[in-house]
Structures are given as structure tokens and as C-alpha cells.
Amino acid sequence: MPIPLFNSIASWLLKKRYHQIELFLKYPAEVQEEVLHQLLEIAEDTEIGKKYDFSSISQYKDFQERVPIVSYEEVEPLIERTRKGEQNIFWPTTIKWFAKSSGTTNAKSKFIPVSVEALEDCHYKSGKDLLCLYLNNNENSQLFTGKSLRLGGSKELYEDNGSFFGDLSAILIDNMPFWAELSSTPSNRVSLMSEWETKMHAIIQESIQENVTSLAGVPSWMLVLLNSALEETGKDHLFEIWENLEVYFHGGVNFNPYKDQYAKLLPRKNFKYYEIYNASEGFFAIQDRNNADDLLLMLDYGIFYEFIPMDFYGSEEQQAIALWDVEVGKNYAIVITTNAGLWRYKIGDTVRFTSTDPYRIKITGRTKHHINVFGEELIIENTEEALKQTCTKTGAQIKDYTVAPVFMSGKEKGAHEWMIEFRRAPERLGVFTESLDSALKSLNSDYEAKRYNNMTLNMPKINVARENLFYDWLKSKDKLGGQHKIPRLSNDRAYLDELLQMNEESLAP
DSSP states (O other): OOHHHHHHHHHHHHHHTHHHHHHHHHOHHHHHHHHHHHHHHHTTTSHHHHHTTGGGOOSHHHHHHHSOOBOHHHHHHHHHHHHTTOOSSSOSSOOOEEEEEOSSOOSSOEEEEEOHHHIIIIIIHHHHHHHHHHHHHOTTOOGGGSEEEEEOOOOOOEEETTEEEEOHHHHHHHTOOHHHHHTEESOHHHHTOSOHHHHHHHHHHHHTTSOEEEEEEOHHHHHHHHHHHHHHHTOSSGGGTOTTOOEEEEOSSOSGGGHHHHHHHSOOTTOEEEEEEEETTEEEEEOOSTTOSSEEEOOOSSEEEEEEETTSTTSTTOOOEEGGGOOTTOEEEEEEEETTSOOSEEEEEEEEEEEETTEEEEEEEESSSSBOSSSOOBOHHHHHHHHHHHHHHHOOEEEEEEEEEEOOBTTBOBEEEEEEEEEEOOSOHHHHHHHHHHHHHHHOHHHHHHHGGGSSBOOOEEEEOOTTHHHHHHHHTTOOSTTOOOOOBOSSSHHHHHHHHHHHHHHOO
């Protein structure tokens, strides 16, 4: 099929979907209630369905009171039984795929069930919707005249007891519909390479031959790939390699710390950036407007959403509420019920609603990735924004960072200790530290209170990481590539102490 014709047909088909999106924009509560009842009806004869008598649940309140909120550790025994071949435990259709979660650098892996319904009605549907929303906002787009350069965290898929597990991206590529494979680069063979550094070189060699019109992947790892592409080709910016690039679809980590670096690689004012919010458990939200900094919650992917106010998270008063009861500006932990058999499952992410008509969100962090040792309630949203402000003020650029507490000892006050790898270091580290501290105070009143007159917290301590420290740390743990991320905030010093030791060893004479 000629490319212009393919471009026209694809654009027409994707735009048709926009009318369905308008339905849940207009009737969000009704669509979500319908999703819940469909999930309950489909799974009523499963082991879980019989245990909680799904067939007699007629309204959300019954579901809320009867079915417990769970963490991965609580459902792991059921998942393990399914991995070993048992079926109809938490979902009626056969589940043979398990996404090995690598959202953090924790040693323990999670195996998230992926059903056929989740593949078709969530993950692949969301890919089409991302394009649909982008094309709806950019009618002159020439996206389909070229290919999308995708960078996933793909590894080989391993068969175990008749089931298969691997990174979510490997599962998606292995089951990819033909239209997605035709419009993507690199080839599946290269995408599924397990050794990151070899794979990166192979991606560059394949992709520089293509007419790439879009990029898709996690910002931190994509930046490594794109800088390597410039180095290998000797070009000054990416439009000298791919002149028709028009959009970068990104997700996985906060984009703010990387904006300036991407602007130098992609020096066109009309270049677009579109954010997505997905995980091994499902695909949740898509940026639906050009230049927006919030995401539209997608309500018809076979996922029923609930939210726990972070004010009460982990307390005896903890209770999840439905979408129609959320408030703008509050921080919530997400609870999901999915078409892969996760029932009232805490995914560990926190969000804040920017709008309830339609329902738009910002990702604010992780329930476990925060610092609250001294009552400061510091979340990733605070540190990312504070770093953005500080870098703008001092001219610094940040490549990676992590933060951990300095615990009180005797008369010694507590503090926050940072390890920062700069792409461009500030002229004076003391000025950078003071600016960062001031920004955190302005963004977080709890932090400000604990810093008042050094009452509880002393000034932050900043360690400057040598070049590629975080990269080498991840490599030492066999965690290089797409979906692996640096843990930004922690309530203990395990990550930081390892990094400090590596930093000291490399700087020793």
C-alpha cells in the first residue's frame, strides 16, 4: 500500500475512535460503573468471584465493603498458582503471559498477569488512542508517512511451566498487531535483544536508515540512545538524522528534568511532546492536548478506578473512594480493578486531579518512594519541581539523582542527603544547595516547618556523582534499559550508601 494512502486510511480510522472517547468524557461515572459490573459479571464463576459472591454485588457500595484492598504481596500466592498452570482463579480466560515488573530497582520481581482482554482492550487500544488524540489535535500531521522509533525495556521471554514472563514491552512486541509492527523501528529482533549496550548500537544502525517521524520511550534511556545516535553520526541535532520528526511520546519518569536537554537535541519550536501513563498493570492516562502538563484518565479500558486520599493512606481510617467522589488538588493513591483479574489492587502510584470535567490527572509519585522520616512528607513532585526551579536559576543540568535521610544521632539533627549526577554542574554548589532548599520550602509546608531554624532538619547535603555513576550502578545490578528507573526518594539509606561507596571507590587514587 502506498505510504500516503496508508497515512490517510490510518488517520481516518483513528479519528473515528474519538467519538467513543467523547462518550466517557460526557458520562464518566456511568462508563466506570458499567466497567465494574462487566468485570464482576465476567469473573463471577472464578475462585475469587465465588469467594466474594460477585453475582450478588449490585452497586459500588457492596463492592467497596465486601472486597478487600490488596497489595502485590497479598495476591502473589494466587498469581504463583496461575503461573504454574492453574486457571480460573481470579480471571476466567486463560492467562499465560506475566509482565515481570521492573518499575523499581528492588531485587524482588513482580509477575503481573496479562490477559488477552488486557492486551486487546487496554494496552493496544491505548496505543491507538494515543495516536487518535494526537491526530485530533494536529490535523496536518504526517506521522504515518514514516515510522516510530520505539525504545522499550524488552528482554527475552522465558517459558516457565507453560506460562511466559518478561518485560511488558517484550510481551506487547511478541503479540503486536501487524499495523504497529509495520510502522515501527527497530525490528522485533533488535527490540527483543536482552543486552542493553549491544541493543542500543543495533537500534541506531537500523533506525538511521528509516524515515522516523516519532519517538517513543522512557526519557532517561531515550536520551542515552539519542545522544549515542548523534555521536555515531557526527550530527549536531536530531533533525539532521530524521528531518521529519514531529513528536516524542514519553512516560515512565517525570519529564521536567530532561526538557532542556531534549530542546537542544530537537531545536524546533513546533516539535511536540506527548506524555502517557502506563504500567505493567495497565494503561491509564494520555495527554490529550498540545502543550498540556496533565493527562486524561482513560475510562473504558476495562479498568475500574478507586482512590485513597494520601492523608489517610496506611492508617486505620484508610478508605478508597470512586472516581465520582474525588476532588481537585488532593493527592491520592490509585487502586485498580482490571480485566486481567487484579481486584482492588494498589499499584503504588499517587496522582493529583487537575480537573473533574473531564477527569485529568498529574502523576505525583509513589506511595513508597517518598521521604517522611521527620514528618516532612516530601514527594517526587516536590523534588522534581524544586530541581527544575533551581536548575533554571543556576544554569545547571541534572542527569540523575536520588535522596535519602540522614537520621538523627544524639544531638545531631536530621537532614536529606542527595546524590546528584550533573550533566552541567552549577558554578557554585553552595548556591545550588541554598536555592534547592528554598524551592523545597516554597513547595512543601511540612518540609518548611521542619527546616524552620534547623528545628528538625539541617540544610540538605549534596554529593556530586562522578560521570555515569548511576548508569554503572544499574549495570552492576543487571538493570540497564528501558523500564528500569533510579529510585528517587527513599526512607532508608540502602540505595544512597551503595552509590556513595561506588563514588568513593572510583575517586580513590
